Amino acid sequence: MEQLGFDFGVEPRPLIKVTPARLSIYDDCPRRYRMTYLDRPAPMRTGPWAHNTLGAVVHNAMRELFGLPSGERTPERAAKLVSRHWRGAGFADAVQVARYAEAARRWVADYVEEHGADADVVGLERWVSATVGSDPASPSLIVEGRADRIDRRDAELVVVDYKTGRRAPEDSDARRSQALALYAVAAGRTLRAPCSRVELHHLPSGTVAVAEHTDESLSEHVRRAEETATASRTATDRLTEGGDPDQLFPARPAPRCAWCELRPSCPDGRQAAPAARPWDLLVPTT
Known part of the structure; x- marks a missing residue:
């Protein structure tokens, strides 16, 4: 007897695996993304x-x-x-x-x-992962990455990220950080505990920038990550099909081109800004 089955004519949507670093690079400059992750030889x-x-x-x-x-x-x-x-x-x-x-x-x-150094640390450079999407019933992403530190404070988790850059971060920087928000989501899922607080610890100044996320603010970061991931995968698929790499992954010239590690391979970047010296981005010392 013929076995009955269901075929609705709809292929399941494959999940896109991303890290905060990949998302950030694509948002900043699609060409840098292509050169970093796709171009071979490197x-x-x-x-x-x-x-x-x-x-x-x-x-x-x-x-x-x-x-x-x-x-x-x-x-x-x-x-x-x-x-x-x-x-x-x-x-x-x-x-x-x-x-x-x-x-x-x-x-x-x-x-x-x-x-102090008495933090209750539950993760050091801990790999965390979560399946997420703007529609909880139909997730589209696997978000994963390595968090600098995850503390347990009372019954909740806190994501800590160390910084050593020239500028001390503010609370608004912690709130806007997509990486921290995605780590909070992934840490909560991986370690099975609530996680809404994220912190940037700037060691040169001793500054601690803090953000307390809500479900809505975390969902907004996930939605933006989904948009970026979808755009990067679409461009990658078209490149595989023979599309023009420079059109699919355009350069976004900006002052940061001065210190981009791919500057030697990017004429647009070299024209955008004079080359920085390898030590120019160090935080000043007193």
């Missing part, structure tokens, strides 16, 4: 940037520090961890290397003194 890039080196060192030190029992998270230990992870790539010279190594040791030590 385009020529600049050398290392000192601010990236500095950020990586501080992140590594903070990860190791908060992996210790709270009683061992001392200012002295924090400073020693900076020395352990220190690298000098991208700096102007040995004098600048020494100055920023000392500054970074002071930042992390001051952070422990000012903010």
Whole structure:
């Protein structure tokens, strides 16, 4: 006997897997997205940037520090961890290397003194993931990524992101951050606890920028992520079908082209702004 089945003539929509970094790069410049994730062989890039080196060192030190029992998270230990992870790539010279190594040791030590180190940490560079969409009944995205730190405060989770850039963030920056919002959604799903608070911890200044999300504000970030993810996948599909790469992934020239790592491979970027030196984006030290 013939087996009965249902065929409504509608193919299920495949989920799009994204990270906050991929979404941000596409929003900033589709050409940079294509060069970063799609072009093969990989385009020529600049050398290392000192601010990236500095950020990586501080992140590594903070990860190791908060992996210790709270009683061992001392200012002295924090400073020693900076020395352990220190690298000098991208700096102007040995004098600048020494100055920023000392500054970074002071930042992390001051952070422990000012903010304490007794956080109840449930995730360090924790990989979190969630299936989401603007229509909860028909999710379209798998959002995933690695959060710097996830704390438990009372019964709720808090997403913490470290910053070492030139400008101290404000609460509005934390509220506007799509990455933090998506990490909050994914952390809540992965660790099965409410998560609405996100924080930017700026180590050079000791500033903590805070946002308390609502269901509505998180849903708005998800909706925007869905729009970006759909646009990037549509462009990628058309590129695979033989479409023009420069039309599908146009450059968006801006002052940031001065320090884009793909500048050597992007004529539009080179015309948009003079090249920055590898150390120009370092936060000033006193």
